[in-house]
Amino acid sequence: MGTVFSFDVRGAAPRTAAALDAAAAWLHHVDEVFSTYRPGSQISRLAAGTLALSACSPEVGEVLRLCEAAERRSGGWFSAGYAGGFDPTGLVKGWAVQRAAAMVSAAGPEAVCVNGGGDIQVHGGPWRIGVSDPLRRGGLVTVVHADGELAVATSGPAERGCHILDPRTGRPPAAALASLTVICRGLTDADTYATAGYAMGDRARTWLESLPGTRSLAIAADGTSWSTGGLRQGQAAER
DSSP states (O other): OOSOEEEEEESOOTTHHHHHHHHHHHHHHHHHHHOTTOTTSHHHHHHHTSSOGGGSOHHHHHHHHHHHHHHHHTTTSSOOEETTEEOOHHHHHHHHHHHHHHHHHTTOOSEEEEEETTEEEEESSOEEEEEEOTTSTTOEEEEEEESSSEEEEEESSTTTOSOOOBTTTTBOOTTOOSEEEEEESOHHHHHHHHHHHHHHGGGHHHHHHTSTTOEEEEEOTTSOEEEETTOOTTSEEEO
16 A cells, blocks of 8 residues: 554453454455555456456445445545546555454454554554644644544645645645644544545535544644644644
C-alpha cells in the first residue's frame, strides 16, 4: 500500500505472536488484492476488464459495498469511482488496519496499536496519539488520549502532496485545508470521513458535526483551525 505499518503491543498473551503473524499476512494479502500499483492485483485486473467481479476475492465485494455506503453517507464527497473504474484506495488502508488491530486484540494482549502510514487504530490503553502539525514539521497540533477502541485518521497534502480530488471536478479541492483529522471508533469510518471531509473543505464542519461519535480538527493553510466534538488545537483531547 505504499507506506509503512507498525504494531505496538503491550502485555502480550500466549497467542499474540501468532496473531501478529496473521495480521501481517493479512496486510500483505490486502496489498496483493487492492494495490493500484500492481498490474497483477485483482483491482488492476478488474479495472482492465480481464477479471470479473464474481471471480475476485470476497474482500473485493465487501470493500465495494463499504465504498457505496461511504458515498451515500457523504453525499457523494467520498467516491471510489475514478475515470469510470473502481479505485477504493481512500477506504482500503483504514479498513485493513482496523481488521489487523482486531485480529491482534482478539489474542488477548492488554493493549494494541496499529499504525498504517499515520492512520491509527488502538484497543485498550492508555495511549497518547500525537496529531502532526501540517505547517510545522515535527510539531503537533493536539494529542489524543485513548483507552479503549479508537481510531485517528488524517487527510491532507503534507506527506504525499495533493492526492485527494474533488469528485465533482476531478481536480484538487478549490479551498484546500492543510489537514483534517477525524477521530471515531473504527478506522474504516475515520479514514473515509477524513477523505470526504478534506474534499469538502470548510463545508465539512457541518457534516462532521452530524456524525455521532465523531470528532474532528481542521487546520487551514493560514494556520487557523476549526473543530467538532470538543476537539481543540493545542490541547490534550480526552477519549
